[in-house]
Amino acid sequence: MKKTTLNLGVVLASAALLVSSLxxxxxxxxxxxxxxxxxxxxxxxxxxxxxxxxxxxxxxxxxxxxxxxxxxxxxxxxxxxxxxxxxxxxxxxxxxxxxxxxxxxxxxxxxxxxxxxxxxxxxxxxxxxxxxxxxxxxxxxxxxxxxxxxxxxxxxxxxxxxxxxxxxAATATDSVGSSLPTPTWAVTTPVSPAPSDRAAGSVYVGDVLTATKNEPTIFPGDYTTAFQWKRNGNAIASQTAATYTVVDADGYAKISVDVVYTAAGVNVTKSSTQTPMVLGGSAVLGGTVSMSAGVQAMQNGFLELSIPANAAATFGSPTIVNNYSQTTGTLGNVQINDTRWVTTDGWDLQADVANFVSGSNTIDKRNLALVPTVVNASTTATGVVAAAGNAAAGSATYPVALASATKLADLGDTGITVLNANLTLRAPRTAAAGTYTSTVTLTLATK
Amino acid sequence: MKVKKLVATVAVFGAGFAAFSTGSTVQAEPVSNSYVVVGSDTIEDVLNALANGTAITGSTVRVTQNGATLGSFDATGSPSIITRPGGVRFSRPNGSGEGYRALSASIYEGATASNNLFNSSTYQVIGGTNVTGTTAGYTSATYLPAGIRNINIYGQVDIARSSSLSPVSSTESVSTDPLATIVRVPFGRDAIALAFAPTLASAVCAAGNDSDAGAGCTPYLTVAQLKAVFEGATTQNINGTDVAIQGVIPQTGSGTRKDFETFTGVSTNLLGTAVTNGVVAVSQEHDATALTGNQVAPMSASRWIAMSNKASFDKSGSAIIGSAYTATTLGVSPVLGAAGSMTPNPAYYADTTWGRDTFLFVEKARVTPGDVKYDANLAALVDPSLNKLANVETTGASKAGKVKALFGLLAPTTTALGYFKPAYSGAK
Known part of the structure; x- marks a missing residue:
């Protein structure tokens, strides 16, 4: 008798194979x-x-x-x-x-x-x-x-x-099961508290949930169906029956059920709505979050000094200070773009100044005091330090360092440094009155 | 609920039984719900297949028109038929000639069986009494018992099958003839072969008339030999050997008989005398099951192929297919291949005499656009450009032409329409 049963099983299996190959x-x-x-x-x-x-x-x-x-x-x-x-x-x-x-x-x-x-x-x-x-x-x-x-x-x-x-209408393969119904779930065997003491629709640990797959209206006989219960959208191992008993581990999670329809080699999954957060049980809220992130290799950029076209320093009207004709002004913003994100080599900026000239009269450049500053509001690069410059007019020496960026310092989000400088021209007492002009030459060098 | 169901079931059975018992006594066959096709035995099976639906090509091919099926009536079967709901009972047209006459009578109201429509020596049946004719020259008007002469079959037939170019003598005309109210549409190409009883086949082959010598036996007879046999000769000298031969001729009205007479040049009178004297036997065409001894009968090659391939009911019996020897056929076998996958032999079918086209006949006015009687549906059925009755495409399984090929018909060599006068005296 047992043997007969076994033979039958073999026959059925081969028949099923035949069908699938046909x-x-x-x-x-x-x-x-x-x-x-x-x-x-x-x-x-x-x-x-x-x-x-x-x-x-x-x-x-x-x-x-x-x-x-x-x-x-x-x-x-x-x-x-x-x-x-x-x-x-x-x-x-x-x-x-x-x-x-x-x-x-x-x-x-x-x-x-x-x-x-x-x-x-x-x-x-x-x-x-x-x-x-x-x-x-x-x-x-x-x-x-x-x-x-x-x-x-x-x-x-x-x-x-x-x-x-x-x-x-055009042929279109049904990859999402649009013709198939969505399964539903219901609490069929509630535990404590009694349904009358619960908020409507709530689910407690210990409840038995029953899935309804809702037969397809078209060709129900063609499909094989399988259930899969899910916790917070993740399959719960081995829970593929039509019913599911909510366990302690489901506390504060949401449960749902999938029906996988299989026909003619095509699998389509239809998901129920999720339950509300499961109540009861001993589970506590909390947990760990693991993280994983990818890093994309950066491309090294360039170092660039950007001075506006026709840049001109501005000076105020001269006044007599300590019996010298003296005028103060600012160089104007100059910008350094350093996008060498990978190498962050650092840089040095220096300034040279020509003598001031008015017609045939000359004022030596040592009479120009130049004190550089970092315009912090516009600067994102870190490690940029303004140099001391020449604080004393009359004994200034040029060229003079204006600023530097430390090697391997963070360039910030944009790699931009904005610099300015305070200028003071103290004319010698012998100098003829007039308007004197000069130029400042800035030189940027990588470290 | 359960009780209700049971009652309903009983009621259904009851209705079914009642309908069956009534039908069996009043009406032997279903009627057509659109067009009615009668006539030739030769192409009845292929036309039945097209009208009733066939899967012989692998695809289901059924010629319908505008949502309606056709009714194709066999040449033989019950003696009389009713073709339409509420229609009259009239003699089953057996063969191309009777089909043509029935179509003629169907066209004109007032044409009746007494108008010499069924000039058949075999029967006229009404009310279950089979009246058998006896002599040539019989007319239904004088022969039929009183009370059953005047059967008006107006509108009972739409299409006549014909295996013959001109199924009734002296009816072919031209398109300009106002009396030519019937049009002939090519259907498919057949050939007339010969069915030999096994004994005769062996004797003929042994005497040397064997186109398949060494590989089997494909007997043949010359046209002169056939003419002699069907005019009453009982032996023929074949290459010096006297061979006893008896001709078996299809029934009167058969298109195959008419063509055979024409092709061999046999004298109708001498044939009639030979039949009367029993020298030449008569049998239903394309039924070789009764051929014995030294008998030979004309046989449609397409029917032989269809029967051998089991597309048609197999009435080949133990007969051997053979051929008529002409300068073109050289006696080659009319068919190629073995039963089951048999196909026409184009070399034999191409013979201008023994190869023959088969046709459908319809009323001209009904297929002529602009005519008050124009019927677009009937016209479509016989339009060779559509996949309907006149289709000859053999390229695809869904084509009517493919069905014809498997029934042993090649594309007709005649492509033009023919114009004919109705076959009864006193035509309008």
Missing amino acids: VPAQAAYQSNGSFGAVHLYNGSYVLSNTFAWDGEVVGSSSATESDALLTCPATATGASTFLSTAANTTVPGSWNAYAPLSFKAGTKQILQPNLSPAAQVNGNALGVKTSGGTFNLGVACTSNSGVTVLAAFFRTINVTASTGAYTA
């Missing part, structure tokens, strides 16, 4: 619910989506070959071509029109089914032609003498009223 990869569920793509060919066997009502049209599972077979499930015992509303696709008794169809000899496959609406000799195809509208047109694989639709290959067509001319 159902080729052609069957990819379509977004309109079709068991697989149906491509339409006209009387010249040219692919088309638009047809006259009585135009010749045959179906094929291939978009390139007009004679690719449509494969019905192995359990199919009959087939029909049909024209129906979407809601009645699986209800032969409510099809608008249909015609009997034969399998290719010795197979459960259909070769070039005649899908012309005018060839659907049973029912009322002319009613469809008259009214127009959106219909499904295709092949149904049936059992129970044509009463049960096991699978259907069809296109959604839009029929123009009166002329009956129609256009088939």
Whole structure:
């Protein structure tokens, strides 16, 4: 007896294998619910989506070959071509029109089914032609003498009223299960506190949740389904039954259930909504957060001194201070861009000054005091230090260091340094009155 | 609820039983819900396949029109038929000639069976009584019992099948003839071959008339030999050997018989005398199951192929297919390949005499655009550019032409339409 059972098991297994090998990869569920793509060919066997009502049209599972077979499930015992509303696709008794169809000899496959609406000799195809509208047109694989639709290959067509001319919507593989229902969950065996003492819809540790997968309206028999319970969106190991008992570890988490629909090699997952945060149990809020981040290699930039075009220092009106004609001013902002993020070499900036000249009169450059400053508001680079410069007019020496950036110092977010300098020109007492001009030459050098 | 269901089931069974019992006594066959096709035995099976739906190509091919199926009636079966809902019962047209006559009678209101429509020596049946004719020259008007002569079959037939270029003598005309109210549409190319009883086949082959010598036996007879046999000769000298031969001719009205008579040049009178004297036997065309001894009968090659491939009901019996020897055929076998995958032999079908096109006949006015009787649906059915009855494309499994090929028909060599006068006296 035991041996018999074992043999039967082997037979069944091999039968199942046969089925899976007979159902080729052609069957990819379509977004309109079709068991697989149906491509339409006209009387010249040219692919088309638009047809006259009585135009010749045959179906094929291939978009390139007009004679690719449509494969019905192995359990199919009959087939029909049909024209129906979407809601009645699986209800032969409510099809608008249909015609009997034969399998290719010795197979459960259909070769070039005649899908012309005018060839659907049973029912009322002319009613469809008259009214127009959106219909499904295709092949149904049936059992129970044509009463049960096991699978259907069809296109959604839009029929123009009166002329009956129609256009088939594009084929589209259903990768998200748009034709499949969403599962739901419910607390079927509540624990303490009693439902009457709970907030509506709350879930407590210890409750038993039951999933409802909601049978697909189209071809429920074609799908195998599997449950997977999830905690905060992550699969809970081994919890694939229709029911789930909420455990301590679920405290303060949210539970949901997935149904994985499998048919013709296509898996589609539909997820329920999540429960509210699970209450009760001993779990506490808290935990660790692990982090992981990627780093992209930086590209080294450049070092640049930026002085506005026609830059000119400004001086105020001269005044007599300690019996010297003295005037003060500012150099004006100059900018250093250092985007050498990788090497951060650092830099030195120095200034040289020419003698002041007015006609044939000259004031020596040593009479110009120059004290550099860092304009902090505009500077992001760190490690930039202004030099002392020449504080004393009359004994200044040039060239003089203005500022430097320390090697390996952070360049900040922009690598920008803005510098200025306070200027004081103290003319010798012998100098003739007049307006004297000079230039400052800035030199930037990398370290 | 359960009780209700049970009651409903019983009611359904009851209705089904009642319908069945009523139908079996009143009406033997379903009626057509659109067009009615009658006539030739030769192409009845392929036309039935197209009208009823066939999967012989692998695809389901069924010629329908505007959502309606056709009704194609066999040449033989129950003696009489009703073709339309509420239609009259009339003799089943057996063969191309009777099909043509029935179409003629269907066109004109007032044409009746008494108008010499069914000039058949075999039968006229009404009310379950089979009346068998006896002599040539019989007319239904004088022969039929009173009360059943005037059967008006106006509008009961739409299409006549024909294996013959001109199924009724002296009816072919030209398109400009106002009396030519029937049009002929090419259907497919057949050939007339010969079915030999095994004994005769062996004798003929042994005598040297064997185009397949060494590899089998494909017997042939010359046209002169056939003419002699069907005019009453009982032996023929074949290459010096006397071989006893008996001809078996299809029933009157058969297109194959008419063509055979024409192709061999046999005298209709001498053939009639030979039949009367029992020298030449008569049998239903394309039924070789009864051929015995030294008998030979004309046989449609396409029917032979269809029967051998099991596309048609197999009535080949143990007969051997052979051929008529002409300068073109050289006696080659009309068919190629073995049963199951047999195909026409184009070399034989190409013979201008023994190869023959088959046709459909319809009323001209109904397929002529602009005519008050123009019927776009009927016109579509016989439009060779559509995948309907006249289609000859063999490129795809969904094509009617492909079905014809598997039934042993090649594309017709005649492509032009023909114009014919109705076949009864006093045509309008």
